[in-house]
Amino acid sequence: MFRGGSSVKLDAKGRLALPTRYRGLITERFDGRLVLTVHVDGCLLLYPQPEWEDIELQLIRTPNQDRRTRDMQRMLVGYATEVEMDGNGRILIAPRLRDFAGLEKGVSLVGVGKKFEIWNEETWEHIGSGWMGAHEEKDGAPHPLETLTL
């Protein structure tokens, strides 16, 4: 699926040009239909429309007596926005989403499996430096990736 990252610039209208290497796949397999939403870590998520449908269904079906669950549903579904590539392979990021992720001109587009993540470029660099040397487990909580040998 999707992997790798690029540094991209939003133009004055808030449009983001997807790197060419992804465009073919998105056009053919997903008819150019994508969904943008937010992530609790402060970035945006960009899913192919069908993949997103699955996730949304799971979200909505979850019983929500718990306030945190409701907030999760509100945010993820409530911010979900269908977008289509224009003739030049660009998508328009609505102001509401831009604000949420603090996107300005410089943006990092990162392919992670079924989705892309869209980060404010500075924030993204912070993650890298914060990550380095920080993978030792804290307070004995077992890490889900403990068994992975790199």
Added chain:
Amino acid sequence: MFRGGSSVKLDAKGRLALPTRYRGLITERFDGRLVLTVHVDGCLLLYPQPEWEDIELQLIRTPNQDRRTRDMQRMLVGYATEVEMDGNGRILIAPRLRDFAGLEKGVSLVGVGKKFEIWNEETWEHIGSGWMGAHEEKDGAPHPLETLTL
């Protein structure tokens, strides 16, 4: 079903214009008939009339020896108000409901599955900022959406 949010303004008459992308669906599948009611989190809920009927039935049938259950029934059913879109796709929000949710001019309309939520805009933004970075489970309570992989 419904997804995505918009920033909307109530006009001087307390009318709320539904975004065009929803109007067709509401007109065709639900004949423009909607029901407004309140939510314990402080927002209003906007259901298609048939969907609301189901919920109301469940509410009314629930045995109510418990005070919280009775209050739930009182509030949800007691505030429920049928509304119809006017020729411009707007609904009128009764003062009683406006007051409950503290709605002034700026309002957030958020599609979440079978319903919309209507929030005072500031309150809604507050939810977003409170949510970010808040997904780490506290005090070991397991989160119902824990198994969801985004």
Added chain:
DNA sequence: CCACTATTACCCACTTGCCCCCACTTTTTA
């Protein structure tokens, strides 16, 4: 029972912002 007022419903007109498309610039590759 009627008159008066306040609220709601319906309709029309104006304004705004968005979306589609085209054109130009820059980079890549043959």
Added chain:
DNA sequence: TAAAAAGTGGGGGCAAGTGGGTAATAGTGG
């Protein structure tokens, strides 16, 4: 170096948003 592909910018048409005027209805008081 030329030609093609990718990146970038912007303008104009039209749908959607917004505001208000007027008619209809309901609610209130005499």
